[in-house]
Every structure is written in C-alpha cells, then in structure tokens.
Amino acid sequence: MTASPLSRIHTPMPPAPNVRSTGDLRADRRYEYARAAFDERDFEAAADLARQVLELAPDFAAAHAMLGRSLAEMGVPEEALDALRRALALEPADELGVRLDLARLGALAPDEAITEGYVRALFDDYAPKFDRHLTGSLAYRGPELIADALRRACSERGREARFGPTLDLGCGTGLMAQALDGACLSIEGVDLSPGMLEKAQKTTLYDALHEGELVSFLSNRATAEADLVLAADVFVYMAALDATFREAHRVLGREGLFAFTVQAHVGEGFILGEDARYAHSEAYLRGLADAAGFTVVIFERVSTREDRGVPVSGFLCVMQR
Template sequence: MPPSSTTRSTGDFRADRRYEYARAAFDERDFEAAADLARQVLELAPDFAAAHAMLGRALAELGTREEAVYALRRALVLEPEDALGVRLDLARLGALAPDEAITQGYVRALFDDYAPKFDQHLTKGLAYRGPALIADALRRACSERSRDCRFGLTLDLGCGTGLMAQALDGSCSSFEGVDLSPGMLEKAEKTKLYDALHEGELVSFLSGRANAEADLVVAADVFVYMAALDATFREAHRVLKREGLLAFTVQTHEGEGFILGADARYAHSEAYLRDLAEVVGFKVVIFERVSTREDRGVPVPGFMCVLQR
C-alpha cells in the first residue's frame, strides 16, 4: 500500500469515507470489497488517483490483469510523479520495465511518511545495522592500509535521519548529507552533526560537486532504491580525492545485473558491482556478504563494500 500521506482528500466526505473503507478492506485481504468500494469512490470523484490505484491493486490481487493495468495507468496519468508508487505495481504485472519502477516522487513520499517513526522502526523492528557495518568496515579498511581512520569532507548519500552521521561522529572534519525527503532532512538537522544538508536526488547532488573534493562518500541502504548504479559510481569517483573511499551497502541476488525484488527494493549482483567498480576505476578494498536488516525475522542478503579511488 502507498504511504498514507499521499492519499489526500477528494473534497467529498462521502468519497473520502468510502476510500477509507476500501483501504481497510484491502488490508483485510477482502479484495472484492476493496474493488467495489474504490469504484464507488470514483463515481463520486472520477479523478481521485488514489482510488484508481486502489482499484488497480485490488483487481491485480483478483487476477484481473488487463483491468488492473488500465486502472493503475489512469492513476499514473493523474499523479505523474507517482507518490502513490503505482509504477511498482505495473512492474510486478509486467506492464513496465523493472528499472522504471521506483521514482523520486515515490521515494520522497515514502520517507516523508516514514520519517516520524523511522529510527525506532528500523533499528528495533527490522534490526537495521547498515551504518554500524559501514563504520566498522571503514575502520578495518584503514587499519589494513596503516592509515588513520579520519576523513575530511564526507558526503552522506540518502542521509535519512542521520544514522550514518551518528555512526561516524568524530571521524570526519566536515559532513554533508543529501536526501529526497524534507521530513528526513528535518530529523537529520536535529542531530547537529551535519555541516550542510541538501534536498535533492543524489546523482544530481554529486554532479554539482567539485572534482576531487571529498575523502569519503557513504551510502547506507540507499542503492536499494536505484536500479543502474553507473552514474552514481562515476560521479562518486570524480568527486573523491586520490585514495578516497566509497563505502556502501546493497541487497543482493544470485543472478546477473540487478532485479526488482518482491520487497519493492532493488538487489544487485556481485558480478554487476565488481564489474562496474572496475570499469569506473575503483579498487575493491572490502567486499563481503552481510545483512543490514531483517524481513519478517529473516536476514536480507546483501553486501558491504568499500571501494578506493
């Protein structure tokens, strides 16, 4: 289901109430009732994108693919930034390429909605440990090279609420973060650990930075919302100083390239990551299997990577 804050209001009390009933029916897996209620909403408010999305999702669960795709595409026409995340549904139905499934609008809405409960849910509910794994890997990487584990300018991609800055507190002389979500940035600001915070997409952010200005670029569980990583790797390589480090975590799969998983996140293969690092000009320092979080109590497979320019 989409972030609740994206549904907004039809301006019609009856339609809004029926939509909430539809959401409840869907959550209870009564998909016939959810579809029927969504149709009732659309009789009252024909251009309510969330109801078209609800109808499409319910019909998909009922196995009515063509009608589901039609409803979802209608929702996308009405909400082209896709804060509702219907591109994910279309990709699951084979009506959209997997690498087009996740948009900036969807990620922004998802994390704006998630921001108030993010830290507690992630670290306690999902046993999330991405920042701690990255901090430990950086200490080991520096120890192996007999260098002090201290850095100058550090760029935190997809900084979220600031968990990465907390894990590296005291290790970086200057720390800047970028995130799509204003809600997340508001939380990050409260940590007082960032010298600057930027709202925007991370490749565009990197593209605006100077050559060879950073000692470290970190990305904790950010690439799971990105398909191809070519542009990110190239720009990170460009902004890093000689022997600067790129440290990140990803989810992985045993096939080739990258795939869109059932959890609505991208998983990247070992071969894809290693080949891309070599093509861009990175040297692999650490590349090891880890799990940064759990899904229903089961560790999600991934990699912890530290690359050197």
C-alpha cells in the same frame, strides 16, 4: 527492481496522510473503508468500494490505484492495468507507487519502477517513526557495519580511521553521521525527503544538508573534493548505478573511499525484488568498480536488516579511488 512472481504480492500503499482528500466526505470515508478491506485482503470489497469512490470523485488517483491493485489481486490483469494507468496519468510524479504495480504486471521495465516522487512520499511519511522502526522492528545496523568496515579498511591501508570532507548519500535521519560521529572533518548529507532532512538537522552533526537526487548532487560537486562517500542502504531504491559510481569516483580525492551497502542478488545485473527494493549482484558491482577506476578493498556478504524476522541478504563494500 521478475514480474510474474510479484504479481500476486500487493504493493504497500502510502499511509492515509499522504492521500489528499477528494473534497467529498462520503468519498473519503469510502476510500478509507477500501484501504481497510485491501489490508485485510478482501480485494472484492476493496474494488467495489474504490468504484464507489470514483462515482463520487472520478479523478481521484488513489482510488484508481486501489481499484487496479485490487483487480490485480483478483486475477483481472487487463482491467487492473487500465485503472493503474489512469492513476499514473492523474499523478505522474507517482507518489502512490503505481509504477511498481505496473512493473509487477509486466507492463513496465523493472528499472523504471521507482521514481523520486515515490521515494520522497514514502520517506516523508516514514520520517517521524523511521529510527524507532528501522533499528527496532527491522534490526537495522547498516551504518554500524559500514563504520566498522571503514575502520578495517583503514587499518589494512595503514591509515588512521579519520576522514576529510565526507558526503552522505541518502542520509535519511542521520544514522550514518551518528555512527561516524567525530571521525569526519566535515560531513554533508543529501536526501530526497524534506521530512528526513528535518530529522537529520536535529542531530546537529551535519555541516550542510541538501534536498535532491544523489547523482545530481554529486555531479554539482567539485572534482576530488571529498575523502569519503557513503551510501547506507540507499541503492535499494536505485536500479542502474553506473552514473553514481562514475560521479563518486570523480568527487573523491586520491585514495578516497566509497563505502556502501546493497541488497544481494545471486544472478547477473540487478532485479526488483518482492519487497519493492532493488538487489544488485556481486559481478555487477565489481564490474562498475573496474569501469569507474575503483579498487575493491572490502566486499562482504552481510545483512543490514530483517524482514519479518528473517535476515535480508546484502553486500557491504568499501572501495578506494
């Protein structure tokens, strides 16, 4: 979720707690020095320190990733690719997000750039500070926008803004459930990150929480069992959404609603943006709605968050089965 404009933008690495120790204190220290140098954009120093780490711990995937990213920034793509591929071979679940770097360098299709392992690791680390950072630093308001859109959609349809069984996809820490507190007969959430689910559990708003990938979660639900399916900013970590739309339509009962936000792409289909998130076009989303059998009730351009003080363009959608 395009490669050439991204090749000079380095991937934010998972913070230090997500990187396992090499078992060698000298190597661990050098790796931390390399991280610091990379963050200060001293890529030559970062590459040199990464090589020193690998002399002591040849199979340390994080150091191979560091070397590859540093070399990419230095304009040495072939050597960068070798190092990144070695990192991925050592850590195929890709908790380090190496596939994003490979996509940026044109060595991997953009729709293959983000893995479940990367998202899980990213949000497990993010969980303790998620709410504070998202609603404070990023001015995030996706759940509030969705809740308001649902009220307007129900008003247009002449129905009360109260919902039967609800499924919250990518529920995170439970911000969506908080925005709809009292409006759902029951609500269940699913998320890849155990850390996020632990925070969601503490809200006491969910009837059940599930760890897993959202399409698989939906595919295991009964047909027509839900009245509302929600996805607040979760699709930014997914490329193709065909299966999600099909399964959401299947699990919704008659006149059930599907409400979600995405980042906006002005072209066709979807792209992997410079912020390592996917953006989807209006034509793509409307096409999926038609194919799945949804009626579009609300389709609006919104911004659910800011990036360095600048609103990020997105779409807010409410669809009816």
